[in-house]
Amino acid sequence: MKHVGLDFGTANTSVAISNASQTNVLNLEGHSGSIPSTLFYDFEDDSTVFGEAAFERYYFGDRGRFLRSFKSALGTTTIDHIIRIKLNTYTIKDIVQQYIGEVLSRAEIQLGSKIENLVVGRPVSFVDDNPDADRLAQTTLKGVVSELGVKNIEFQLEPIAAALNYGVTVNGEETVLVIDIGAGTSDFSVVKFLSRGSADSLESQVIANCGIHIGGNDFDKQIALDRVMPFFGYQQKFKRRPELEVANSFFLNAASWHRIDLLYDRKVINALNELRPQVLQPDTFTRFIELIESRQTHRVLGAVEHTKRQFASSENALIELPFVDPGLDIDMSRPEFEDLSSTMCGDIIRTANQAITDAGLAKSDINTVYVTGGSMGIKHLHRRVLAEYSDSRVIEGDRSTAVARGLALDAQHKFA
Ligand SMILES: Nc1ncnc2c1ncn2[C@@H]1O[C@H](COP(=O)(O)OP(=O)(O)OP(=O)(O)O)[C@@H](O)[C@H]1O
Ligand SMILES: [Mg+2]
Known part of the structure; x- marks a missing residue:
């Protein structure tokens, strides 16, 4: 039985599958494990292309409409923004659906079967300080995936998914701060591992989660x-x-x-x-x-x-x-x-420390900091993270697939 996780990212999307013995990330475009979250309507041949191909056509100068970062519209009024493509009109929600539909159908071709059970990642907060908008974002995303024919949909927080991926390698008790700095959001979880982790016997306890709508x-x-x-x-x-x-x-x-x-x-x-x-x-x-x-x-x-x-x-x-x-x-x-981004880096670190405070812990209680997300490539942010947690061990997760892998692992538990 294959269990499937979808990490629909603001900049990049990945699908991973997991069974009792291993977890793999699907190649959604060429040989890359993730596909850019982009879409291009080509006015010249009326086709719709996705991922790198969308970038290429747009940069090549084809006439059409390029869209990117549509995940950020979830939970905001922008989700209903209308885009006119020739004689048709679409909302950003339609774009989200077309994009996820394409990703899932590519995954299904590789799996050789329809995806009926799916764990979908979500940031700790789609929208800062607005629980109603945040709920609406998840409801909208669930509706989109459900209309695509997926029968059973569960959500998991992206940083917890990253923690589950890390957990597979854990030996013994360990308290971990997960830091996932993506394109749209920065997400943090404090997770305590209680025993040796493995795909089906992982014992972990989530102590706190925090997120902020700041990313690459x-x-x-x-x-x-x-x-x-x-x-x-x-x-x-x-x-x-x-x-x-x-x-x-x-x-x-x-x-x-x-x-x-x-x-x-x-x-x-x-x-x-x-x-x-x-x-x-x-x-x-x-x-x-x-x-x-x-x-x-x-x-x-x-x-x-x-x-x-x-x-x-x-x-x-x-x-x-x-x-x-x-x-x-x-x-x-x-x-x-x-200089320009110093305040944002400070806000990100503050939110990470808030997760530790919310967990009722001190920085000195954190054994390991597990970092992932493409924006960890921002050198001074990376440096500030290392300096902030200099007493902990810092483990670099795979920046583009850690979350998807963890979601697939989680699907094993959620759809056992
Ligand atoms: N070397 C680098 N230096 C700085 N930024 C980088 C680098 N490589 C990638 N990024 C940034 O990382 C971001 C993409 O990261 P990632 O793929 O983790 O985001 P995502 O998962 O799609 O977003 P989210 O999780 O917020 O929805 C982009 O903003 C990109 O510009
Ligand atoms: Mg991400």
Whole structure:
């Protein structure tokens, strides 16, 4: 009997299967264990493509609609945002369903059978400080998966899943702080392992969970707002009232992966056209209007994300935007990135420590810190985590598959 776990991530999605003897991550696209959470409607051949293929078509310049980070819309009004694709209309919820439907059907082809039982991962909080919105997010996700034909759906917190994956290797009693820094959220669990763990005899006790809606996407957003959006008119002042800045909502949307599509609306273009002659540098608005009309906004944020990732190995990097203006390269150094994101790193560490406090423990009680999630690649964040828990052993989990593996292991218990 194969048990299945789905880690529907903000940036990447994985499916793992587990049986009594082993756990494997399915190859959902080529040879990679995870597939980017992206979708592209191609206007040229009316096809819909997913994952890396969606990136490729969008970057290649095919006419169409690119979408990414739709998980972040769960529990917010953006989930009902309407996207017009030629004569059809879709909501972001429809996009979530098409995407998960594609992932599950690829998994089913490899499994050779329909998935009837599924453990789906979820962040500790889909939405910060709003239990109703958080419940709604899970209900929406459950509805989406159920409409795809999965009969039995259980949820598990993503950091607990990561802990279960780690637990397979545990010998003896151990208290673990799990840190999972993804694209949309940062999630933490304190888990106590009571005995030697194995897929079917793991004894663990979850003591506390905490989460915060800060992830890699927010680091992209911060860089974009500080370094890039001013070229597009962010913080422009009015000619007649130089003490006033134009509203920032357009630029916040342009800097947020899951809200870019909100800009692709005639009303936005009309509003920007009205504002253009009123601001001190109308050229910046011309550039922004052209960006939106040519549907290049994701590309700008993609260049920002690329620069962020370069800081894993470089001291300096360029945000390259030749498709906006030939030669438009914005120079940035790692210390500048560290400064810009210092508050977010502090918030993430504070939330991790809150999980320890909620568990009724002190930092000194944590034997092991198990870290996972792609944003652990942010060098200074990684360094701060190591410094914060310098008395504990830090174990690096597989950044892209630890959660999915744990979800599949959990499915063995939930659907025993
Ligand atoms: N080397 C790197 N340096 C900095 N950031 C990185 C690096 N590699 C990946 N990332 C970031 O990691 C994030 C993706 O991580 P991950 O795949 O764990 O997210 P996710 O599981 O899809 O999101 P979530 O769990 O929040 O729903 C992206 O924001 C990406 O930019
Ligand atoms: Mg994740």
